[in-house]
Amino acid sequence: MRRILVAGNWKLNGNSHSVVRLASAVVQGARELTEVDIAVCPPYVYLPAVQAQLAGSRVALGAQDASVQDRGAFTGEVSAPMLKDCGCRCVIVGHSERRSLFGEQDQDTAYKFAAVRRQGLMPLLCVGETLDEREQGVTEAVVARQLDAVLALEGAGALTDAVIAYEPVWAIGTGRTATPQQAQDVHAFIRSRIARQDAGVAAKTRILYGGSVKSANAAELFAMADIDGGLIGGAALDAQEFLAICQAGHLQGQQG
Ligand code: PGA
Numbered sequence: 383m384r385r386i387l388v389a390g391n392w393k394l395n396g397n398s399h400s401v402v403r404l405a406s407a408v409v410q411g412a413r414e415l416t417e418v419d420i421a422v423c424p425p426y427v428y429l430p431a432v433q434a435q436l437a438g439s440r441v442a443l444g445a446q447d448a449s450v451q452d453r454g455a456f457t458g459e460v461s462a463p464m465l466k467d468c469g470c471r472c473v474i475v476g477h478s479e480r481r482s483l484f485g486e487q488d489q490d491t492a493y494k495f496a497a498v499r500r501q502g503l504m505p506l507l508c509v510g511e512t513l514d515e516r517e518q519g520v521t522e523a524v525v526a527r528q529l530d531a532v533l534a535l536e537g538a539g540a541l542t543d544a545v546i547a548y549e550p551v552w553a554i555g556t557g558r559t560a561t562p563q564q565a566q567d568v569h570a571f572i573r574s575r576i577a578r579q580d581a582g583v584a585a586k587t588r589i590l591y592g593g594s595v596k597s598a599n600a601a602e603l604f605a606m607a608d609i610d611g612g613l614i615g616g617a618a619l620d621a622q623e624f625l626a627i628c629q630a631g632h633l634q635g636q637q638g
Contacts, residue, residue, distance in 0.1 A: 386417075390618030392446075392618060402435055415628050418611075423444035445470050447474060448473045450494050451497070472504040476508045479554075504545060508549050509546065511550055525548070545588045547591070550565075553594050556593075566606040
């Protein structure tokens with residue numbers, strides 16, 4: 383039976399008061415939502431404050447990125463061992479904003495994926511094409527290249543305790559969601575790509591969709607055969623909206 387995961391990516395938003403309010407509201411609302419896994423990924427500096435709210439709850443703490451380095455003279459970096467120490471259970475790697483705005487290459491993402499796994503944390507690997515790439519018909523080639531960088535370094539077995547998020551760049555923060563069928567097609571492609579190496583792992587790997595998910599479209603996305611949850615940006619900043627998306631995951635989970 384598949385279990386839906388809904389993860390909130392708070393990006394560069396909030397302050398010490400608002401993150402605590404948001405985390406506390408999510409914890410309250412999540413109590414009843416037993417059939418869905420939930421995580422929130424605040425900015426680094428708020429991890430301890432948010433973790434204090436999440437302690438003992440069903441909501442897991444995650445981070446938005448991690449250094450490829452574990453320690454040393456790397457000013458400004460935050461390492462996976464530090465994230466683990468702060469109570470994180472998962473870490474987003476290869477978000478399209480890291481790739482497009484900060485020059486992160488496929489290989490860097492693969493090293494981050496490995497660094498996160500070394501600590502026993504769950505990497506949440508983002509892949510996805512730009513609008514240009516979709517229009518050129520190279521969506522599958524782009525997603526395959528991004529995925530293969532990780533498969534080559536870590537092997538398909540590494541995906542057993544990882545999650546993939548398909549996030550078409552043209553749908554992130556634009557209000558333009560991929561249709562459930564568009565998303566399903568790429569999710570099925572990702573699963574088949576993993577299956578080429580290990581069919582057992584492919585069947586179990588959770589593949590989330592991200593890109594303008596909101597309460598109004600979550601249920602139809604989560605109902606698709608290969609969509610196992612969502613990575614939520616903008617809508618994760620509003621507790622009620624985020625919880626409504628989690629509720630859609632919970633209802634889907636109840637159906638099995
Ligand atoms: P969005 O962001 O939900 O605001 O489109 C998703 C993401 O970037 O993970």
